[in-house]
Amino acid sequence: MIQSIRNVAKAAMIAGALLTASCSGPSDKPQGEQKVFNIGWSIYAGWMPWPYAQQAGIVKKWADKYGITINIVQVNDYVESVNQYTAGKLDGVTVANMDALTIPAAGGKDTSAIIVGDYSNGNDGVLMKGSDNLRDIKGKSVNLVELSVSHYLLARALDSVGMSLRDVKTVNTADADIVGAFASPDVQAAVAWNPQLLMMKKQAGAHEVFSSADIPGEILDLLVVDTKTLKANPKLGKALAGIWYDTVKLMKEQNAEGEAARAAMAKLAGASTQQFDDQLKTTYLYADPKEAVAATDDPALIKTMTRVRDFSFSKGLFNGATSADAVGMSFPGGKTLGDAQNVTLRFDDSFMKMAADGKL
Structure with a gap:
């Protein structure tokens, strides 16, 4: 892998x-x-x-x-x-x-x-469970590698719908642990990059609501x-x-x-x-x-x-x-x-x- x-x-x-x-x-x-x-x-x-x-x-x-x-x-x-x-x-x-x-x-x-x-033209993405609407991320905890491009992508995603990082709580999660974390019922949103992203998108109820393809270049x-x-x-x-x-x-x-x-x-x-x-x-x-x-x-x-x-x-x-x-x-x-x-x-x-x- x-x-x-x-x-x-x-x-x-x-x-x-x-x-x-x-x-x-x-x-x-x-x-x-x-x-x-x-x-x-x-x-x-x-x-x-x-x-x-x-x-x-x-x-x-x-x-x-x-x-x-x-x-x-x-x-x-x-x-x-x-x-x-x-x-x-x-x-x-x-x-x-x-x-x-x-x-x-x-x-x-x-x-x-x-x-x-x-x-990255989709190698990085924001995922949610139970909703395909990015606006529903407000108030949720989001698992990601803090201070990485995932954090930057989340900021850009939130900005696209008139929100900011203040509207969510980030949970620092190592990329080695992100797939398992997203599989937990307690985790409703996450940001990841490939190959983890590909695996997470296959999990039940997962929806990609924003990706690096939305901010090309x-x-x-x-x-x-x-x-x-x-x-x-x-x-x-x-x-x-x-x-x-x-x-x-x-x-x-x-x-x-x-x-x-x-x-x-x-x-x-x-x-x-x-x-x-x-x-x-x-x-x-x-x-x-x-x-x-x-x-x-x-x-x-x-x-x-x-x-x-x-x-x-x-x-x-x-x-x-x-x-x-x-x-x-x-x-x-x-x-x-x-x-x-x-x-x-x-x-x-x-x-x-x-x-x-x-x-x-």
Whole structure:
């Protein structure tokens, strides 16, 4: 079964990131030209192209082209992968947009999102028992992983019907326990992500009343790289873009080669082909670099990141900052959000553009 990508509360995630960063921060990494790079990943449908690319020789093909070595490193726990990146032990990592902002960026690590790989298009959902009307959630307890994207999704769901988080009571529930919790007669509402969400939707009386498909493009999955490392080694960005688009193009093919690639990815994820395909149905992959560039350049991304950072700040995820503007973000075209003098999260479309223009 495919493991979830956001599998503990954010508070623990931030504490771990700050602890490891204090011991081995970005300043400990050499900033000159490198030959060997380590890119971390954890199991999630939208990130399985990376280990498959290594297995299939696509990583070597592109790394050899630029005279470098790229190691695609599995970290069994998503939280630990982000912590290792934040601590400078990885040059890049697969990460959700909210976590990229609230962990490395909020912790002061200058981070560049160079590939916008996919968005959750139904992989995350709000479930209720006995009602298919979201408005009936008012006054109820809602089980979820607090301070995660589930918490953000609930806030967006409530806002869509004129309510807020004050109208419900959240019950912090580990993702490993969420399926069992929802099976209890005492639990009437929950928020979860796949694969748990798929199992919970099959329970008697369950209704999905809101999902990430209702807010397309807001829960993004990225590949981020240390900005200083990237600037000193632009070949890394070119190779990673080449790897991604070669692999996703193959993955999307509706022929024997595409089927074989998806089957191999499912096996790498510890899932059946059917389970993997079910998750891909609710994962919008940016297989075309032109579409990924358009999504990154769209002003809607700034609007999304404004929502994400305002929610994160309201939940105390900016490490004691007194304003949501404390962490600066930059976007294509020289646009910034927050403190322009403290930009630590950069949406960099340059390598995706090279792929789109055939210039890698």
